[in-house]
Amino acid sequence: MATMEVDLGNIGLVHAIQTPRGVMFSMSEVASTIFHENPSAFAKELRQGRYNKQHIEDKNILETLARLNVFPDSSTSIGATLLSPRTLEELLNDTRKFDLVPILKVALMRMVTQQSATLMAQGELENALSLALDAIKQAQQIFYPKAPLQMVPLYLLAVQVCLSLGRSTQCEELLGIAAWLFLQGPQGEENYDTQAEISRLFGQLYVLQNKFKNALQAFAEEIYYVSKEHGVLDIRTSIGFYNSFKVLKTLERYEDCLAFGDVVVDIWLLVMGGLVLSGATFPSKTFGNLDPEIVPDLRNSQENIRWVHVDDMVTMLQDILGVREHVLGVTKASGEEIFLAIGLIYVYKKDLKLALENLNKAQKSICGDSKTEIQDMLWRALLSKFDAYAVGHASPFPVKYFGRH
Numbered sequence: 134m135a136t137m138e139v140d141l142g143n144i145g146l147v148h149a150i151q152t153p154r155g156v157m158f159s160m161s162e163v164a165s166t167i168f169h170e171n172p173s174a175f176a177k178e179l180r181q182g183r184y185n186k187q188h189i190e191d192k193n194i195l196e197t198l199a200r201l202n203v204f205p206d207s208s209t210s211i212g213a214t215l216l217s218p219r220t221l222e223e224l225l226n227d228t229r230k231f232d233l234v235p236i237l238k239v240a241l242m243r244m245v246t247q248q249s250a251t252l253m254a255q256g257e258l259e260n261a262l263s264l265a266l267d268a269i270k271q272a273q274q275i276f277y278p279k280a281p282l283q284m285v286p287l288y289l290l291a292v293q294v295c296l297s298l299g300r301s302t303q304c305e306e307l308l309g310i311a312a313w314l315f316l317q318g319p320q321g322e323e324n325y326d327t328q329a330e331i332s333r334l335f336g337q338l339y340v341l342q343n344k345f346k347n348a349l350q351a352f353a354e355e356i357y358y359v360s361k362e363h364g365v366l367d368i369r370t371s372i373g374f375y376n377s378f379k380v381l382k383t384l385e386r387y388e389d390c391l392a393f394g395d396v397v398v399d400i401w402l403l404v405m406g407g408l409v410l411s412g413a414t415f416p417s418k419t420f421g422n423l424d425p426e427i428v429p430d431l432r433n434s435q436e437n438i439r440w441v442h443v444d445d446m447v448t449m450l451q452d453i454l455g456v457r458e459h460v461l462g463v464t465k466a467s468g469e470e471i472f473l474a475i476g477l478i479y480v481y482k483k484d485l486k487l488a489l490e491n492l493n494k495a496q497k498s499i500c501g502d503s504k505t506e507i508q509d510m511l512w513r514a515l516l517s518k519f520d521a522y523a524v525g526h527a528s529p530f531p532v533k534y535f536g537r538h
Contacts, residue, residue, distance in 0.1 A: 139240040160214035265291035329358035394453035405477035
């Protein structure tokens, strides 16, 4: 059962609980934390004030309250008393605790937003959109017109759901409002990540509308803003290049398509070489021999790779290989560095079978007399993550490595 902590500053924490009846608060916790009263005495005050409350004996809710260390209403009663957000807001206003009302509203809005994002990930798009639009309504009451930037992420969430539903008209309306609200923010403040997300979503909208020229322009803006914030050689920047790659593929502009694909592969090779091979770099088709000072920061790479799903990474690289093979032919298409990048991804994710399967397809990239340094580093990386016998048994390395552990 979903819960969320509502931080009331010096007063303490109370928990919002998602129940079948909506978001509710424990009367016992509200009494002790906010009003510093005994729950039994507080219950009498609620009855006298005719405040709405609900008594429940639902096992799941009671177990959730116990897990949160919320005490029962009394030692003699069975079940728990719950208060709706509206009732809690009435109590705060009636007791002149006005400063806590905005905190409560923001917390509830965030909870609805989280629920919407969860439902979207689970594929329950209609319910996700309903909650996203509800969160927007709440945000309008809280933030507009004083803090319009706070509303932008909520609109962008609704836009993502509309894109998944294929509703271009509603998506265009919401995205237009988000872009307008973004422009209402304080002048001079740079927020490249939000600008990049707005551009990316416009690109996806234009793809949905078959406006591919506009999509390329939007994805170019995405690349620009992400590069400004995080640098060209960043995982997040590679997503923008891949978005452009897909549009160019649709337009059958294969020369440009392959060029964008090469950038994606180069970025992933540089990042994974840094993460797996102790900072090793590879000659880049796109960037040449790079100065070590501009190679991606390993700490940032470790943080950023967490939000990219392994299957998505691999699908992206395999898609690029597929276009190479389609345009150049299977025999002429160079897939060595792609297999190496995929192999390094699986080494990092500790999947030995898939790591070796792809590294064996990248023989020319890691074997040969000129590659001994890379071989040594990759061998050590494999041994640091996997059983030595298993590595040696299916290794792409020369015979001299067998038994070296």
